[in-house]
Amino acid sequence: MKKIFVISILASAFFCQSTLSFAKSNDKLNIAGVYDCTGFDSHDGSYNGVVILTLDAKASDFSHNFGAYTLKLTEGHGSEATTFSGEVAAHGDELAIYFANNGKNTIDMIDHGVGIAHVTHDQNSEGKFTTSFHKLYYEPSYQRNQKGETGLTGGRGTEVCVKRG
Numbered sequence: 541m542k543k544i545f546v547i548s549i550l551a552s553a554f555f556c557q558s559t560l561s562f563a564k565s566n567d568k569l570n571i572a573g574v575y576d577c578t579g580f581d582s583h584d585g586s587y588n589g590v591v592i593l594t595l596d597a598k599a600s601d602f603s604h605n606f607g608a609y610t611l612k613l614t615e616g617h618g619s620e621a622t623t624f625s626g627e628v629a630a631h632g633d634e635l636a637i638y639f640a641n642n643g644k645n646t647i648d649m650i651d652h653g654v655g656i657a658h659v660t661h662d663q664n665s666e667g668k669f670t671t672s673f674h675k676l677y678y679e680p681s682y683q684r685n686q687k688g689e690t691g692l693t694g695g696r697g698t699e700v701c702v703k704r705g
Contacts, residue, residue: 567595568602569630570671571659572609579675579699589615591701593628605632611639633659635673653679653695671703 575591592612599608607630615622626639640652655677663669679695 566597567607569605569607569632569659570661571595571607571628571630571635571673573671574704575673575701576704577613577699577701579697581695581697583695587615589613589699606630611637613639630659635659635675637675637677639677651679651681653677655699673701675699675701 572593572595575593577589577591579587579589581587590613593609594612596608596610600606607628609628609630611624611626611628613624613626615624622641624639624641626637628638629636635655635657637655637657638652639655655675657673657675659671659673661669661671675698677697677699681693
C-alpha cells in the first residue's frame with residue numbers, strides 16, 4: 541500500500557511540474573507582452589499608444605541572449621488610429637527596432653523608422669516587477685503629421701512603454 545501511495549505522490553508531482561513548465565513563458569528575456577506607451581514626436585508632439593511585442597521563438601537564440609520579436613504599435617483610437625508594425629531584435633536589455641505604418645488613413649503617408657531602446661525590470665517596494673523600455677527613434681522619410689502639414693522631412697522622438705500585468 542505504501543508503495544502505491546508513494547508512486548501516486550511522485551506521479552502527481554511529475555504532472556504538476558510538467559503542467560507548470562507549459563505555463564511558463566518561452567521568452568527568456570521577459571520582453572514579450574502588451575505595453576502602454578507615452579511619447580513625444582518632433583513633429584506631432586505628445587502621443588499615447590499601445591505596443592504589442594510577440595516572441596518569434598524560432599528566430600530567437602536565448603543561449604546567446606538574443607530574442608526576436610514582432611511589433612505592433614497603435615496610436616490613437618478608432619478611425620483616427622495609426623498602426624505601425626515591425627520587427628525587434630533584442631540582445632539582453634537592448635532593443636533594435638524597425639517599424640512602418642500602414643498608410644491607410646488619409647492624413648498618414650506611408651512612414652517608416654528605426655529605433656533603439658533599453659529595457660528595465662524594476663522592483664517596487666512590494667516586490668512586484670515592472671518591465672518597461674525607453675525608446676529613441678528616427679523616421680527619415682516623415683512627410684505629413686496629424687495636422688495635415690506636408691513637406692516635413694525627417695522626424696525623431698522618444699517613447700516610454702510600461703508592460704501591463
